[in-house]
Amino acid sequence: MGSTTGRLFVVTTWGESHGPALGCVVEGCPPGVALDLDAMQHQLARRRPGQNKLTTQRKERDQVRVLSGVFEGRTTGTPIALMIDNGDADSSAYAPFAHLYRPSHADYTYDQRYGFRDWRGGGRSSARETAARVAAGAVARQVLGAVELVAWVQQVGGDEAEVDPSTVTAEQVDASLVRCPDPAASARFEEAIRAARADGDTLGGVVRAVARGVPAGLGDPVFDKLEADLAKAMLSLPAAKGFESGLGFRALSLRGSEHNDLFEPDGAGGVRTRTNRSGGIQGGISNGMPVELSVAFKPVATLFREQDTVDRAGRAATIKARGRHDPCVLPRAVPVVEAAMALVLVDHLLRFRALRG
């Protein structure tokens, strides 16, 4: 249940942070899709820690193996099993915390839900699980074909970048160490992250994403509206605490006459909206304009500072992180947001096919 997403393009992820491996099974992928493994590996590399001096220095190779569902380079329509070896994880940095609850982490709640937990590296609650989503998302992107998906870091802490969603490119994003295509903001974000690290502290922020070329008609009212499924996908990411479709909360100072997107002929026999405050979705269904969303990630919970907490027996204790951890997950969250978005879009594309033939 909880480790599966999608109705027709169905992805099940599995694996713990320090278990032997992690991976996913992709069901419902149409047959005959040429699978570009280099593209998949590229996305995994973008998510990988240790890419530069701002992110954690842990080494993860994240080499993906395709165990089924592909024959002579093309998907066969049967389940695609993808596996990534974890290598020999060193769990010793976590051993002192086996009986402590890290504040604002999932330790306590996993114990409440399951009775006990695999504490090594955070177990199933580790963000390492998103590697499997990125691999599945790479399959989805190849099914989506011409849809252009770009995410970037829009905000770090309270500071915002200026980025035009209608033109921003993946190249511009990846040219920045912090994946912010606004060079001035990129420099400020770098500096803010460095400062937080120096204080043993952490920062949150906003990833924004756009999908250009999404056909009109995707989204299944009333419960599976496109933005509802996108919201769920984004809030299922580690540390995500907020979601906006189009302007979202930023629309609230506008009146209806300022917010409505007026229709006009597009000059090619079709229709477009003059503005895109709705973020490409109206009534829960895509309208052919770029789909735009934002995700708020809370400040990282792992601090290199002493914090009050309790142990498994409920006694007061203190805790301070060891090992290597990102002071800000935003740059690495970019490919994860893109993958999550791709999975939702491809699922709704197949649902549309089923409905309309």
Added chain:
Amino acid sequence: MGSTTGRLFVVTTWGESHGPALGCVVEGCPPGVALDLDAMQHQLARRRPGQNKLTTQRKERDQVRVLSGVFEGRTTGTPIALMIDNGDADSSAYAPFAHLYRPSHADYTYDQRYGFRDWRGGGRSSARETAARVAAGAVARQVLGAVELVAWVQQVGGDEAEVDPSTVTAEQVDASLVRCPDPAASARFEEAIRAARADGDTLGGVVRAVARGVPAGLGDPVFDKLEADLAKAMLSLPAAKGFESGLGFRALSLRGSEHNDLFEPDGAGGVRTRTNRSGGIQGGISNGMPVELSVAFKPVATLFREQDTVDRAGRAATIKARGRHDPCVLPRAVPVVEAAMALVLVDHLLRFRALRG
């Protein structure tokens, strides 16, 4: 598919705004629950238009009939069918718009998805559908028992109220014409809504909600985290464009050391957090603290002003609303948000039971 929600407490809604009736089927409700029909009818009355001079003056009786699944006042464990007659709807106000696309409504996207649409009263895309959710939510609340669910209007336009989620009550909320338990803000909100109506214009805002007494352990990582399912439920509501779990976007100016919720003994042998910035959910699982969320609703799209648009043939046209429409849906959205929250919580409660016995 799209009209069904829940894994174990499964609700399917049906019906168009001006069809003969609308309703829902609730599957998976545990047997033996005494069903309080007055409580259900009370929630429907809270959602109904025409409650006061700030909301639309349409008359909807919304009398619910229980067609199955209840015997001698108790649920039997079989599907509960609930139906609300629409009465004789007058579709004449919509006839001029049968061939026009109302800006920022679902007319255009429904045509793109389905090829045509039932234009009477907005058909399936009308917010009238939420009456069925409120009815289902009333069943859910009776299964949830001691959980206290309270939603209120937190913001109208750019103006915010001050409300303490740990103490706010339904009585305080309903004492306000605009369902804002902060009396000063309530007065300002009323005035703002009146001013917008006078201009033929509309306003958006924020509904905030809290659930007190939610047991720890609810939520199913990784995709069905409790906040992921809450986000989906909220973004599936008409006009919803944003979601926050706990502080959400408001956390971003904080560093980790300011945002983390530290654990402490609760003095009764258990554990609590000193603060509740996480909104009762950590790692996607409830931690026993109050579950808190916010939903952004965009300004109402229906304006009593001339707007540019196109017709079904793609030709430029203009449009101006007729009939009766709310200038601000926030007050009536309050019971809908509560119902949506109840449906997610009860589903996860049953999922927890399945897992832990």
Added chain:
Amino acid sequence: MGSTTGRLFVVTTWGESHGPALGCVVEGCPPGVALDLDAMQHQLARRRPGQNKLTTQRKERDQVRVLSGVFEGRTTGTPIALMIDNGDADSSAYAPFAHLYRPSHADYTYDQRYGFRDWRGGGRSSARETAARVAAGAVARQVLGAVELVAWVQQVGGDEAEVDPSTVTAEQVDASLVRCPDPAASARFEEAIRAARADGDTLGGVVRAVARGVPAGLGDPVFDKLEADLAKAMLSLPAAKGFESGLGFRALSLRGSEHNDLFEPDGAGGVRTRTNRSGGIQGGISNGMPVELSVAFKPVATLFREQDTVDRAGRAATIKARGRHDPCVLPRAVPVVEAAMALVLVDHLLRFRALRG
């Protein structure tokens, strides 16, 4: 859960035998299908009791109302709600059994599952629920278009008819009082049913069905093989206890060399099999040949004879049926089997569309 079937053409039924009404919601029906209500009503009439002197004399009108999902005669792609009023049911014949368990009925098991039950007319366990399936099946048949679905009574008690599945027609079936298109067997079956009734006893038998014109490629290995979903659909019918795909158990006296269906060119550029012992399904996927299946229905459990049983307190008691009951459900099961088959086929047709576009 248990009252819902289908992945893409999703049907949820609701209603008790003596409740105010019963019905279903059909989700995922493609838009634009002209809905023939007379055809639906015709199928309901075929299922209705009291059609002739061999079946029970209860009067059920079974007039179906379409409450949503249809506009100007065509499906809109939104949920189709269908409702059938039960009229004023007289539950007095059941009152003596409210505290007794009818042998081989669902009374005892419903109490075990739900803690209590609606005993009026058998409640949810009554075969009356199949009226909702027949209504949903009528929608499915209109989506299936050219597929020819014919079921008939193949066997009553130990006596078998001879019917050619490749040519049998609905008209031939309905020309027989017992829905057996083999006139000699039809006469024998009538006589056997009369004799059983005279003894206060009952009979079981076999319904066989064929679907001609099913396209190749339907069925989703490995768990949702076409014959797996057909088996489930058939075993979910009241009193069904056995299922055969193609020859089924009748294949067992054959060796592989006698059972295999050899391929040959079909003379029109395609391929067919020389025989059809597989019943149109190989590897769980339709092969373009007629899909053939058989369903065994046990003898009716309701007897007009004294039987030993126990009461709700577990004390020995005796029981004897009152009111009107069929001594053999086979003739009325024919349209129900057709409906169940149609629901499976249309679901897999939509699944194929999603996969192959």
Added chain:
Amino acid sequence: MGSTTGRLFVVTTWGESHGPALGCVVEGCPPGVALDLDAMQHQLARRRPGQNKLTTQRKERDQVRVLSGVFEGRTTGTPIALMIDNGDADSSAYAPFAHLYRPSHADYTYDQRYGFRDWRGGGRSSARETAARVAAGAVARQVLGAVELVAWVQQVGGDEAEVDPSTVTAEQVDASLVRCPDPAASARFEEAIRAARADGDTLGGVVRAVARGVPAGLGDPVFDKLEADLAKAMLSLPAAKGFESGLGFRALSLRGSEHNDLFEPDGAGGVRTRTNRSGGIQGGISNGMPVELSVAFKPVATLFREQDTVDRAGRAATIKARGRHDPCVLPRAVPVVEAAMALVLVDHLLRFRALRG
């Protein structure tokens, strides 16, 4: 979709016969279950080919690896990933058939569904996939605890054994080379299989199974009746073409008065039925008596004889098997039927928990 089964105990299998590996993901397994890997390996050994001279001589080691979801020997409640390496498969025996359709195999239908297929070893349609089900079933059996599951070979070709379902044991079954606990029948079955092999021919038969100790109340009317889900599980097995719950087709010569299972006090304050013709299921719900079912497997399609067929271009051709193949799959189907039954039972056990707490 098609490779996933279960609502709460959800199993997804993946893998092709000659791909690098196959496996499954088990979701929804309750936490804290001590996982007995030896028991799992034992069941895999029972399914493995090459166990004796009556079955194929291919060597498959089928060593299962647990990649996630287990910590310190107990299930954690997170997805359990199981993998079995295929070793270095030799596909050369299949190369001549890459462009031919083996009669009554899935080659033609896979091409019709997917457009092409992985022909090596039968690809996804190979019965090798059932190894993953057996592994998942071994997990299910450990959750089921005290339920005793025993399957056996009841019939080979037209010849039947006599076995008492209320007393038969796994030891008696495994003492027979053909897994038939009736020694006289076992000897006849062996001889029949040898004779068929000598002729390059094959045989079908019946596997019967019983589950003793299943609690009353399992099964979810109306569509997910216990026997409906069992029927689906069994018809999803390779070569399965028939299913019986309780007496099934064998009930048809009985009248109702001969078939009904009369209730009686069980002498311990409870209730039982005097007979068990219903096979432990009434109204689709278990009644506490042993659950009994039968599965018909068609004669193996792979023949060491020349057969007519066509090639992918639709031209007439002939075909004759090479390599090693069972002349009768029944003995190896026994652990597969047990696993399939365990998966259905455990899913319904968890569903019951969700409903009743």
